[in-house]
Amino acid sequence: MSEVKKIATRDSYGNALASLGREHENLVVLDADLAAATKTGIFKKEFPERHIDCGIAEANMIGIAAGLASTGKVPFCSSFAMFAAGRTFEQIRNSVGYPHLNVKIGATHAGISVGEDGATHQCNEDIALMRTIPGMTIINPSDDIEAKAAVKAAYEMEGPVYLRFGRLAVPVINDRDDYKFEIGKGVVLKEGTDLTLIATGLEVAESLAAAEKLEAEGISVEVINMHTIKPLDVDLVVRSAAKTGKVVTVEEHSIIGGLGSAVAEVIAEKQPAKLLRIGVEDRFGESGPALKLLEKYELDAAGIYKKVKAFL
Structure with a gap:
């Protein structure tokens, strides 16, 4: 029996951004000094002029994304879930959620499967935080195929989206002809x-x-x-x-x-x-x-x- 293919959904995120970037010039990617880990570096390599490294200033990154969204861009801003949801909660609530701006948040390294980074980086509270923000869509994909589909669907919908990705390579389970991804449909x-x-x-x-x-x-x-x-x-x-x-x-x-x-x-x-x-x-x-x-x-x-x- 052949071994099941395993891919980390953070890798899927980076590849999906690059693929969408080839089709849509209004897609912009922001990162907080973690492009290698969040895999937005894949997008940066191909579209350096549309990748903004905001440094270790996640709250500022959300503000920049909100500004870009108000001009018609579709920004995906990325960091570890602990920072993307935890450190920036106020900015997401007030600068993105309240005006219902078209900002997408790609949160990687979620949950205890972050592993050796320990409790400070293992965010087990991010979904709870994001659920409280009115109008926020939350997607937590199960594998590589679903993660790529989720990024595409997030780009295509209007409004804020929180996308949750992991560090650990996980089995590809949706590799079948009848698979269909639709936001809000289990x-x-x-x-x-x-x-x-x-x-x-x-x-x-x-x-x-x-x-x-x-x-x-x-x-x-x-x-x-x-x-x-x-x-x-x-x-x-x-x-x-x-x-x-x-x-x-x-x-x-x-x-x-x-x-x-x-x-x-x-x-x-x-x-x-x-x-x-x-x-x-x-x-x-x-x-x-x-x-x-x-x-x-x-x-x-x-x-x-x-x-x-x-x-x-």
């Missing part, structure tokens, strides 16, 4: 009747692997790839929850304010069901190899399987 990867697994980002591949283990024991699992956290695909959540009666969310993010909270709100208001939220449980990350951290925090397939079994 993807049912597998039908099931006993349990719904709703996952986002790198946890989609891990959830699929966990579902295989559960299926082997006679448990019918529905797996949903919820790449868009906001606007959430409410109709899909309601339909699946009504069918299975048991819902588990899986995210490489705090269980507070992210995918789990968004799904919980829908279930509480529209379709009561048993719910388990799997994610980072009200704690900081720590330094260590990415795969070992996912294992320790029980966010790998084995950890998901174990938690789901206890839930059932």
Whole structure:
């Protein structure tokens, strides 16, 4: 059996920007002294006149992006998620969200899979922060194919978008003819009747692997790839929850304010069901190899399987 191809979604981001740059002259890329790590350097190499290095001044970068957007440009500004969402929250809220400007934020190195950089750089709170900003679209792609599609879709829509990318190379799972990306529409990867697994980002591949283990024991699992956290695909959540009666969310993010909270709100208001939220449980990350951290925090397939079994 051939080995599954693995690509980090930050690489997908850089390649997608370069591809879009060839088609659209109004696309401008800003970075905060991290072009090599965020992979916007791929765009810079091809379009140096449309790449602006703002230095280690992320808040200023957002202000520049807002100014560019007001002149008709489509700016993508990039940094690590901790800085892109955390350090710049006020500027995003007031300079981008309030006037609803066409600024795209490419946040890389999200979650504990940043690895050895440790707790200060492992942002598990960014989705929660961005969800509170009115009119903000939030996309957390699961693999290379989805990440490229998300960048293209973000360019084509009007309004602010927060795109979440990772450092760790993850399996390519959407390499199929019927794959279609649409903002705000989750993807049912597998039908099931006993349990719904709703996952986002790198946890989609891990959830699929966990579902295989559960299926082997006679448990019918529905797996949903919820790449868009906001606007959430409410109709899909309601339909699946009504069918299975048991819902588990899986995210490489705090269980507070992210995918789990968004799904919980829908279930509480529209379709009561048993719910388990799997994610980072009200704690900081720590330094260590990415795969070992996912294992320790029980966010790998084995950890998901174990938690789901206890839930059932």
